[in-house]
Amino acid sequence: xxxxxxxxLLCMSMTAALxxxxxxxxxxxxxxxxxxxxxxEANAEDTAEDAVEDVxxxxxxxxxxxxxxxxxxxxxxxxxxxxxxxxxxxxxxxxLGVTYQDYDSNSNQTTQNEQIDTAIxxxxxxxxxxxxxxxxxxxxxxxVDKASAAGVPVIFFNRAVxxxxxxxxxxxxxxxxxxxxxxxxxxxxxxxQMIGEYVLENYDAxxxxxxxxxxxxxxxxxxxxxxxxxxxxxxVEDANAVLEAxxxxxxxxxxxxxxxxxxxxxxxxxxxxxxxxxxxTNLSQYNEANGNMIELVICNNDGMAEGAISALNxxxxxxxxxxxxxxxxxxVDATDAAKQLIADGKMTGTIKQDAEGMANGIAFLAQNAASxxxxxxxxxxxNISEKVANKIYIPYxxxxxx
Numbered sequence: 345x346x347x348x349x350x351x352x353l354l355c356m357s358m359t360a361a362l363x364x365x366x367x368x369x370x371x372x373x374x375x376x377x378x379x380x381x382x383x384x385e386a387n388a389e390d391t392a393e394d395a396v397e398d399v400x401x402x403x404x405x406x407x408x409x410x411x412x413x414x415x416x417x418x419x420x421x422x423x424x425x426x427x428x429x430x431x432x433x434x435x436x437x438x439x440l441g442v443t444y445q446d447y448d449s450n451s452n453q454t455t456q457n458e459q460i461d462t463a464i465x466x467x468x469x470x471x472x473x474x475x476x477x478x479x480x481x482x483x484x485x486x487x488v489d490k491a492s493a494a495g496v497p498v499i500f501f502n503r504a505v506x507x508x509x510x511x512x513x514x515x516x517x518x519x520x521x522x523x524x525x526x527x528x529x530x531x532x533x534x535x536x537q538m539i540g541e542y543v544l545e546n547y548d549a550x551x552x553x554x555x556x557x558x559x560x561x562x563x564x565x566x567x568x569x570x571x572x573x574x575x576x577x578x579x580v581e582d583a584n585a586v587l588e589a590x591x592x593x594x595x596x597x598x599x600x601x602x603x604x605x606x607x608x609x610x611x612x613x614x615x616x617x618x619x620x621x622x623x624x625t626n627l628s629q630y631n632e633a634n635g636n637m638i639e640l641v642i643c644n645n646d647g648m649a650e651g652a653i654s655a656l657n658x659x660x661x662x663x664x665x666x667x668x669x670x671x672x673x674x675x676v677d678a679t680d681a682a683k684q685l686i687a688d689g690k691m692t693g694t695i696k697q698d699a700e701g702m703a704n705g706i707a708f709l710a711q712n713a714a715s716x717x718x719x720x721x722x723x724x725x726x727n728i729s730e731k732v733a734n735k736i737y738i739p740y741x742x743x744x745x746x
Contacts, residue, residue, distance in 0.1 A: 412714035414444035415463035416472040417456055419503060421448040423614060424647045425677040425697060426474065429502065432703035433472075440711055451613060453477045460487060464494045470713045471498040472706060478503040478569045484514045492518045497713045501525055501706050504570040512732045522719045522734040524705040531676050531695045531740050532575040536582025538693050538742055539642065539674055543583065544590050550672060552637045559598045560640040561626060562606040563648040565614035572614075575644045575676060576606050598630050598638045614644060616651030623655035631659070632669075641673040646682035646694055649675030653690050664689035678743040686745040693744040701738045709736075 414437065418426055430446065437444045445463070449456035453476040460471060471491055477483035484505035491498035497520035505523060506514045515521055543550055543558055550558055562580065565572040584594040597605040609618035623641070630636045641656075643649040653673055656662045661671050670689070675682055678696035685691035705726065712721050720734050729735035 409440050409442045409711065409714040412440075412442040412470060412710075413468050414442055414470045414472060414710060414714075415447065415460070415468040416444055416474075417447045417449055417459055417463075418474045419449055419456070419476045419478075420451045420613065424679050424681065425645065425699065426502070428679060428699035429474075429703055432700045433706055436703050436707035437710065440707060440714065442710070442714055449474075449476050451476060451611070453483055457486065457490075460490055464490060464496065469496055470710060471496060472710065473498060473500050475500060475503050475505060478566070478571070479505070479507045480568075481506050481510050481514055485517065488514055488518045488521055491520070495520075497521070497719055499524060499706055499709050499713075499719065501702060504528060507570060515732050515734055520713075520719060522709055522736070523732075524702060524709065524736045524738065526571070526697060526702075526740060527729075527737045528570045529574040529578060531571065531697065532578030533582050534740055534742055535575065535579045535642070535674060535676060535695050536584075537586065538695070538744070539579065539640070539672075540583035540586025542672060542674075542692060543595075543640065544587060544592065546672075547592065550639050552632060552639050552669070553635050557593050557596045558639050559630075559636065560595045560642055561598050561623065561638045561652070563619045563622065563641070563643045563652060564606040564608040565644040565648065566612040567608055569612070572644050579642050579644075579674075580605070595640065598626065598636070609648070614647055616647045616654070618651065619643060619648035620651035620655050623652045624658070627655060627659050637671075639671060641671060643673065643675045646675035646677040646679045649673050649691060649694070650681055650685065653685060657690070662690045678741075683743070683745065686743070693742065696741045696743045698738050698741070705736055705738055 416430075416433065416437075418430060421427060421430070434444075434446070447456070447459045447463070449459060456473075456476050460473070463471065471487070473487055475484055475487065484500065487500075488498060498518070499522050500515075501524045504525065506512075515523055547558070560580070562576060564576050580595060588594060607619075607622045609615055611618065623638075626638060630638050641649070641652045643652060653662055656671055656673070661669050662673065666689070670692075672692040673690075674692055675694040676697060678694045682691060682694050686693065708723070709719050712719050723736065727737040727739060729737060
């Protein structure tokens with residue numbers, strides 16, 4: 345059984361005055377807990393996140409961590425979600441009073457490896473790595489070997505270091521290694537459930553050509569990326585399960601000639617530019633005038649959702665003015681930009697990937713490392729993988745702006 349979220353027990357241990365229901369770190373409800381009003385959940389999120397930050401601040405006050413020299417490697421600065429993690433992590437590390445340096449690997453694994461070599465040679469005492477080549481045992485093991493040879497801890501985050509078939513291989517190879525991220529299938533399952541329910545409730549309005557089927561487009565972030573694979577799979581499968589249980593036909597991919605049933609960012613950057621280019625081309629052939637309009641857009645992240653919406657806007661859709669036709673667009677991350685698009689009536693929903701929660705989890709482990717403790721010391725209240733003891737999961741949550 346997975347352990348309770350860090351925020352719950354931290355709240356309970358800090359003060360009896362905190363509410364017992366502050367366990368969710370998201371302002372939105374999860375698929376299993378959609379009973380509390382949004383305002384109450386927002387307050388719960390603020391309370392939980394403040395509690396985590398207070399604990400980090402308290403730990404920093406109790407120990408001098410100024411001797412720590414931390415190197416933080418981001419797969420790219422251009423990823424909107426990663427940028428939000430960077431902002432939150434910088435703030436958390438500032439609160440710990442440690443010295444740190446951020447590196448932009450610019451989506452190049454060779455560049456990241458060279459940056460890691462440089463950081464180690466110049467005295468880094470901890471490596472925090474958002475690996476470029478997600479899910480690659482070879483790439484992640486090479487980094488672990490570098491850290492092990494130097495005797496410094498390494499914390500991977502956000503992007504998978506190994507696939508399901510190799511789970512624990514890399515993370516179990518070095519006792520000063522840990523991972524902070526998400527349970528990859530969870531976002532796909534939650535997005536698929538959200539999409540299925542929305543389509544079912546609005547079926548006739550979404551079915552623009554009245555053929556009794558919903559035609560969808562799918563934008564995949566990166567081939568081989570574990571998160572992208574599961575989001576692509578379950579975002580459709582789970583939506584279809586909801587529809588078919590209600591007697592509706594499964595979603596139909598808009599381009600019957602595309603056996604993959606997705607369009608991928610060839611640069612692996614999950615970018616708005618890629619989805620905008622694809623969607624603009626798609627709409628030149630698949631449109632209401634031809635009777636084959638794309639009626640639903642599913643994106644692996646909010647950046648790609650932004651690009652797709654921009655292309656729809658150019659054709660007069662999703663203008664948020666109450667009169668233009670709304671093509672449902674769903675993403676993942678709940679970035680500030682996506683939240684604004686939802687508030688403006690241009691986007692339908694997203695799955696929140698908690699940047700602050702991830703940053704706080706990383707900072708907690710970094711504080712352990714800087715204090716000379718085991719990385720996983722004091723993490724009993726985290727959401728820990730059932731299979732890998734040094735793998736921490738930050739939960740997702742649905743977000744529709746309501």
